[in-house]
Amino acid sequence: MALVVVNDLHKSFGDLEVLKGIDLEIEAGEVVSIIGRSGSGKSTFLRCLNQLEHHDWGTIHLADQRLDGGAMSPGELSQNVGMVFQSFNLFPHKTVIENVMLAPVVVKQTPRAEARQVAEQMLDKVGMLEKIDAYPGQLSGGQQQRVAIARALAMQPKVLLCDEVTSALDPELVGEVLHVLESLAAEGMTLILVTHEMKFARDVSHRVVFMHHGHIHEAGDPQTLFTQPKTSELSQFIASIL
Amino acid sequence: MTDFTLWDIVRNLLLAGRWTVVLSLIAFAGGAFVGLMLTLLRMGGLWPIRWLVRLYVDLFQGTPLLMQLFLAYFGAAVLGFDISAWTAASVALTLFTSAFLCDIWRGCVEAVPSGQWQAARVLGLNYLQSMRHVILPQALRLAVPPTVGFSVQVIKGTALASVIGFVELTKAGTMLNNAAFAPFTIFALVALGYFILCYPLSRYARYLERKLYGAGSR
Numbered sequence: 001m002a003l004v005v006v007n008d009l010h011k012s013f014g015d016l017e018v019l020k021g022i023d024l025e026i027e028a029g030e031v032v033s034i035i036g037r038s039g040s041g042k043s044t045f046l047r048c049l050n051q052l053e054h055h056d057w058g059t060i061h062l063a064d065q066r067l068d069g070g071a072m073s074p075g076e077l078s079q080n081v082g083m084v085f086q087s088f089n090l091f092p093h094k095t096v097i098e099n100v101m102l103a104p105v106v107v108k109q110t111p112r113a114e115a116r117q118v119a120e121q122m123l124d125k126v127g128m129l130e131k132i133d134a135y136p137g138q139l140s141g142g143q144q145q146r147v148a149i150a151r152a153l154a155m156q157p158k159v160l161l162c163d164e165v166t167s168a169l170d171p172e173l174v175g176e177v178l179h180v181l182e183s184l185a186a187e188g189m190t191l192i193l194v195t196h197e198m199k200f201a202r203d204v205s206h207r208v209v210f211m212h213h214g215h216i217h218e219a220g221d222p223q224t225l226f227t228q229p230k231t232s233e234l235s236q237f238i239a240s241i242l
Numbered sequence: 243m244t245d246f247t248l249w250d251i252v253r254n255l256l257l258a259g260r261w262t263v264v265l266s267l268i269a270f271a272g273g274a275f276v277g278l279m280l281t282l283l284r285m286g287g288l289w290p291i292r293w294l295v296r297l298y299v300d301l302f303q304g305t306p307l308l309m310q311l312f313l314a315y316f317g318a319a320v321l322g323f324d325i326s327a328w329t330a331a332s333v334a335l336t337l338f339t340s341a342f343l344c345d346i347w348r349g350c351v352e353a354v355p356s357g358q359w360q361a362a363r364v365l366g367l368n369y370l371q372s373m374r375h376v377i378l379p380q381a382l383r384l385a386v387p388p389t390v391g392f393s394v395q396v397i398k399g400t401a402l403a404s405v406i407g408f409v410e411l412t413k414a415g416t417m418l419n420n421a422a423f424a425p426f427t428i429f430a431l432v433a434l435g436y437f438i439l440c441y442p443l444s445r446y447a448r449y450l451e452r453k454l455y456g457a458g459s460r
Binding site: 050052073074075076077078079082083085087089090091092093102103106107108151152155 | 355357358360361363364365366367368371375376379380383
């Protein structure tokens, strides 16, 4: 049984139907990149996966457990699905270590000493251990995003969602964040990424999903998808970004 | 003219000035407490509650403080409560202050970027946890300058309590003038009294604002 099973997901904003029936299964340890034009519904889909948006129809299961429709509290959700945002959204009034420790202490009620240990471990993983007492405002975008990844990992989720995590970064800082994601993938973390980094999608992901007008238009392994697109929409999309 | 010396006048004004300070502190502390509760209700409550809070704020912002004082003092008497000028002034000023602070603070909470709510929510924090650990600490920073600035309005507002017979700085000035009849001197001194209380606060608010919006503070 797949780790994430999405069944017939529909979502509308008013009269605009953004998701028109998404079916997707993702295995544990799989890295899936979702690509597509803006407005294709890829970010909305990602936000449905951790219920930041509530879909109108369909179901989401994670490890055989129902995740949507209020079946999981926000606290439970956060221990199953982590998320990293385009704009980092670190808490500016807290230091790096406090950012990472907050949710384990407040939500999971982990003792502070233990939470600190986990936080240090995660910050080490993203190469931010030296900046433990810095405030987000003192860090570069790439460093902030790495802290944000550590913060999500500290809840020990089964899946990590990444919503265009390099789009707000200066080009020279993109590499360090992608490098962290690459090492997470190598460790067997399940990653679902909405991304514009086609090279990363091609080199690191196991599967690429092309969304178009609220549907999964085409999906498959990155090599085939990028070199032999089956549909004209995908080949146009690839041509437009290269 | 009279046997009042300048020192007599100043001494009496200073004595009455104490009550201006005490009433300001009561109004501000009470108003801050009620205002905080209202802010939380307005941000997180069900829609009928939010609507009621908004009505409350609009009501107190849309009517003169003088009428609120009259209503608190004489209205309570009509309803059969025999309340002192002290109680009436404290209640009216507390409610008045709470309405304005609620509005100021709501603005500050809303000024915290929505990404902060989302990040807290994704990490599993519920509404109160998000408020306490993520939103309020940031809103508080934003709120300090306008709150200190508003405290100046509260101090000046206490002058109106003189009309219901509460003896504070302004009322003492009126009473002294009735006896000594030196209106220019006396009311200049009364004004100076308010200025001495308010000016440091205004300066402090301005200083805080500069500090908050100064370079490199985010």
